[in-house]
Amino acid sequence: MFTPRFRIISLFFLSLFCATATFAQFSPANNAHLNYSSVCFEFPWVDKVVNYELILTEKSSGIKTVFVTKANKQIVDELIFGESYSWKIVGKDSRKKEIYSSVEHVFSIAEHFKTGKKYVRFKEVTNNSLTRGNELLILDYSGLVINRNEEIVWYLPDLPMITANSGLRDLKLTDDGTFLVIIDSNAYELDLTGRVLWKAPNDGSVSRQGKEDYHHDIQKLPSGNYMVLGNEKQRRVLAGEKDTSRYEIGTIIEYDPSGKVVWEWHAKDFFTDDLLKLRRKEDGRFNLATHLNAFNVSGNAVYAGFRDANWVLKIDKETKKVTEIYGGHDSGLPNHYGKELFRFQHDATVLNNGSMAVIDNDSIKDPAVVSSLVVFSLGQNNVPKGQEIFRFKFDYDSLCNGKSLKLGNVEELSNGNYLVNMGAIHRVFEVTPKGEITWDIFVEKLDTFKRVWRFYPQYRVAVTSSLYPNEFTAKWTPKKAKGDQLTGALSLFNVGSEKNHYIVSVQQENGSWVGLTEIPAIESGESRTVGVTIPEKYLNTTGKARLRVQARGKSVFEEIVVK
Template identity: 25%
Template sequence: MKKSLSKQMLYSGVFTLLLFASFSYGMFSVINQNMPFRIIRYLNEQKNKIFSESGSIKQESKQGAWHIARSDLPNQGLTDEQRESLAKVTALPYLKGYYTAPDKKNVTVYNKEAAYHGLNLVVSGHGTEAILMDMEGKVLHSWQKDFEDVWPSRLEPNLNELYKTFWRRAHLFDNGDLLVIFKDYGLVKLDKNSDLLWAYEGRCHHDLFVFEDENIYVLSRQRRKNPRLQLESWGAKNPYWEDLIVILNSEGIEQKRINVVDCFLNSEYAPMLEHIKARGNILHANSIEMLDGKLVDKLPMFKKSHILISLREIHTIAVIDLEQEKVMWALTGMWKYQHAPSLLKNGNVLLFDNRGNNGKSKIVEINPLDQKIVWTYKGTAAHEFFSMTAGTTERLSNGNTMITETNNGRAFEVTPAGEIVWEFFNPYRTGENNKLIAALCDVIRYDQNQFDWLSLDAKSE
């Protein structure tokens, strides 16, 4: 009886002490306006801006992909965890865009001596359009095709209607034909006049790659429970999305589909699936690249027709043998929520590390054999660099690196020394006082003289 009473008194004392400590720190936080007071105050201000007196959400943009501008985020002095938590909260649909977008528009930096002179294919979240422009931002050509013009009577009640209103990715052929992805709906091929050539109704998403044999490799997915996926760290009562690699011929006819989860389960890398935490989109594949095998003597796992894939939710890049449907190599632990890995001519891998730089982004070039970081770009205080989701990067022929900072509507080119020699801000804005800036899904640099039809079109005008 006495022991029971003593325990009750001890628990009561501990609880009272914790309550007093919490109250005291709360008062200290308010008086000194430090953490977490600043986050709570800031979110409350945003809530007041967003909700009308009736309590309904103000709708400023009903279509396209629009994001917040980094420049006004009140993240100075936050810890990495606080910055990431704030980024997640402000990524909610009803908070997106409630920051003043940067005044800069179009091309803001162009160092003609140091930049790689070429043409830029811009895939923007403002609508179902892709634009080809020169280095100074002059529009040379554009493609447009609305979802309803491709699939006029298609109904998909379980898919996000927003993804009908912009293109997630595009691939430009030398003759002016264009492949575009309506995320989660399908893949469409247009000619240079935007006339429809064919459409593939698959759950295509994020990325595609056209190989030298003209076959098209595109990410897709299916919703199910995989009976082979039995993990110690994770279990699912309901079906989930599994990523697929779908192979189409040049006419858009499906040839084969490969399940990415099964590729891991068929290999020695199956334990990497223990990193799965997400309940819906368990791997979240976001990029693919077919390998040409030119470096196989140096990198035997990177054989021709193997595919390099990025899996966001388990922070992993992997190489898959599509014939054996087996993972041949994989690497994780050096980045968070990465995008766009590519194999460079020197045998290194370049990728966009979204949140592995103390909660911010960086570009990493890594030796896949010894995992040494060969080069990195993290931005500077004057030119911050962060895209919580999405983003692309590519190594240009002159050694510079092209970076698309998707969420902030910005693309830029940097030298090996980190100097910005070309910069572009998406000019598409909307919302009250242009608070919303359209996402840049991708900006791809092409050779200046790659498209003969451009010069022919110019002569005909």
């Protein structure tokens, strides 16, 4: 919690003399009502200030806390829902003399029914702080972000497109510190306050059927594009049959930020009549459902998981051809690996070592079968493709039977452990690659009519290191010009929770960007200053240039005008 006493917190950033001023808005804005307890404060750079002091006052108690930083951003965690705060910035020069003081701003961390004790509760089974990870967890059906002590950090606020009957799925945080979510077959990107930043067109340009019917999975790619699953309805007579068959089959769509389709893939182009007729329902009719429910982009490959077909397909993004098949029953096709390894699976996560993890929901009707986390080879390190590497069965204790009919996902954590959402079992746990449980909870929701707590399974539980994983800020200090070139020192402050490399580019006259330099990795909470020379051809008529600093492999960036 927010510690109720006066304290000084230093971020140990490298010393930086600010010779010029650049400007930023004060954030949070005055009188803001926030739906999160981890706040990134931002304020303008001030000429000749060496150290900034963020003075934060808790209104109910009057207790002040001072945070000292050399950057113009400061993240403060564990503020209190229902509490109001005031804050101001004091700037001091190299002699520790106060040369700047901002006006006071006020804001509050707004309470909501989701933050109270009558919405959800978490029944903790295991919490080993020495061996578990520290990532935040994002519970999609609940619309919550919690920490490892099951404390709420963020909640999805009331939004116009969410009704009492809305379907909410696949809530996750992007590298940019924004949220993606699917609500009632529409796909959105939201900022932390719930403001819509982007909405997928859902215009039927891919399905040719009026809408795309987005479902299950949406991701933001390093390019800044968005990829999401869709559906299209089919109505045709299968080879050798007399009756017309009606079924849905999946699509994968990539959009650029403007909403233009830049890539699409149709499952109907792969699932031939022979493949569709491999499975039958209990009444003997063909089961044409394939149920695309997951994808993962890895290099030039897109892995697509089909629950009812029991397969994960590897798709060559350039040719759109399926090059490999994993799991399920024999397809009769070449390059089919790991047959019978999993059935009715959820998720298709490519791990850092090149293997894949899925939730093997399997056939829960069979009393001898329980659901499992399964990790298998994609051919990395000369391990045969489709070979099982690790399996962890869900009946690991007497608190549940281990049979998860549906839902579920797996996330690889920074410590190498797996965060597993058991889906229908309404349980989430962390397990080591050796099978040791390090953290374990049940999720329950209050039935407000009958006043009893009920199971609250989640479709997806995503993870993030913080609400600000790749937050950074940049400062330009000009130096004496060398001829017609512009030279200066560029200081980067990594205030986010992830270690990052950065790429510095300059804008050309035609609006495109060309790389100037790369900045080696900067750890969270640290900074680095590098010399930058900008050739005359990139300067405008007033001698200015526009620089873009971007975290490598991420779409997040900042732009600054230098002179």
